[in-house]
Amino acid sequence: MIVGVVSDTHVPGKSRGLPRELIEGICRADAIVHAGDWLTLDVYEELSAIAPVYGVAGNGDGDEIVRRFGWKTTVELGGVRIGIVHGHTGKGRSTPERARLAFADERPDLIVFGHSHIPLLEREGPTVLFNPGSPTDKRRQPRYSYGIVTIRGGSFEAEHRFFSNRS
Structure with missing residues (x-):
């Protein structure tokens, strides 16, 4: 199972639309996770035209998105609790610490979060923390980014995909 992971798209604030590199990179995904700030x-x-989408609202999202997704969720995909x-x-x-503490009582296998726009892949005990960065607003990062999680037999690997132009 392939899961596309994205956050902080900020469309239309930072970009008129989702970058071609992102769409091409997740076009074969079986599911997509969005960690907020859709706008x-x-x-x-x-994204739903590509695969089922699971997500949460971010601090930049309005009431309609907050009502639709809420602030926090847990899903199980391919035997992995996310x-x-x-x-x-x-x-x-810090943002990673707030993300980890949000699930202190649940202990998912993988915690996907955003907000900082800083790509992060870090194991903390049995849990992996994963921030895909942003495909539209790299801030002080050298490149734009998103993530891919590959799930096989209840285990997974997460990786970043980086690109320079958000066309």
Whole structure:
């Protein structure tokens, strides 16, 4: 199973649409996870044309997206429990710490989060923390990014995909 992982798309704020590199990179995904800051449900519609989409709202999202997705969720894909949160609220001094603490009682296999726009792949005990970065707003990062999670037999590998132009 292939899962496309994205966050902080900020469409139409930072880009008129989703970058071609992102769409081409996730076009064969079996599912897509979005960790918030969509800004518009048009992003959901575009991603839903590729695969089922699971996600949460971020601090940049309006009431319609908050009502639709909520702030936090857990899904099971291919036998892997995935916690999804944007990472902008809660206890903790850093975005990764807030994401981890949001699921302290649940212990998912993988926690997907966003907010900082900083790509991160880090194991913390039995849980992997994964921030895909942003495909439209790299901020101080050298490149735009998203993620791919490959699930086989209940185990998984997460990786970043980087690109330089968001056309």
